[in-house]
Amino acid sequence: MALITLLTDFGYRDHYVAALKARLLQLAPATPVVDISHGVEPFNIAHAVHVLQAVFRDFPPGTVHLVGVDDHGAGPEPGWHAARFEGHYFVAGDNGILALLCNGEPEELVALPAAITPSPSRDVLLPAAVALAQGEPLTSLGPVITEFHRLNNRQVRLQDHRITGHVAHVDHYGNLITNISRTAVDAVGHGRGFAVHFGREVVRELHPHFSAAPPGEAVVVFNSQGCLCVGICQGNASELLGLNFDSQIDVRFPTE
Known part of the structure; x- marks a missing residue:
């Protein structure tokens, strides 16, 4: 069973x-x-x-x-x-x-x-x-079919020095989980540092977990599924940053 x-x-x-x-x-x-x-x-x-x-x-x-x-x-x-x-x-x-x-x-x-x-x-x-x-x-259970209701996932846009993605989910804590994967960041970045832009904020440091930043500060992490996430240490990022499902998130790499 x-x-x-x-x-x-x-x-x-x-x-x-x-x-x-x-x-x-x-x-x-x-x-x-x-x-x-x-x-x-x-x-x-x-x-x-x-x-x-x-x-x-x-x-x-x-x-x-x-x-x-x-x-x-x-x-x-x-x-x-x-x-x-x-x-x-x-x-x-x-x-x-x-x-x-x-x-x-x-x-x-x-x-x-x-x-x-x-x-x-x-x-x-x-x-x-x-x-x-x-x-x-x-x-x-029933006949094999090929026609069904189709929806498309939001696609990440990859450029030489930039990745444009969106918030795919806001979790219980208000963390913003994006559709930007670690694989995409590695493929575009080739080991370069990067800055994450969202709303009017910019974060240039990647942390291992949400509590690694000082309380009240914006923090960027990769979660266990390899998705780029934005949070506020001990705060609700969605409410404090004014960002929700489908809000744009950019990862930018240096051009030199």
Whole structure:
């Protein structure tokens, strides 16, 4: 029996998470389950993708990830899909999450049966996740498809002496997590020092962690996923700097 993870925007105040788990206990009481989070901002696809991308590879191959965020899908006609990508399985609404998560195209994608239900995560996605966790082949869940709702990730712009990226996520502490990777910085920088520009601020020193700077100072680090991040030591960078999701962040290298 493979592991099932749960990522939803259900929150923690209501009964929705308990109802999902109660259904799981009815379908497969021995299935191991891990809650990634139920605190994704309601209907926030970008938030869900960021959280899942940051952690899904840490789970064993064959893990099934249920994504119950905006779970009715995009458009007037609801749709739900199951996909395989990098040795993992994903079940989600047809709302662009799979395109963003898989950088455009899953390795294999099937359509799940349509249903009229107030809770697609419980009634459509969960049975599919259980079937996959029990070893059913992906193609047993529905027909293979190639057409699905597509969204594109924000692309980093690389130049000889500059990288232009954006804030991909603001975390619980107000830290600004960008889409600029350590790999991109190394490829453009070739060992050169660099300055990070955001809003009216410039930071020229890279720190190993957010607490390495004096309290109240802006700090730039690479997180454990290799993403460039901007924070305020013991402060909320998003609020104090006035930057949010999609705000521009520049990395500039000396020209001489």
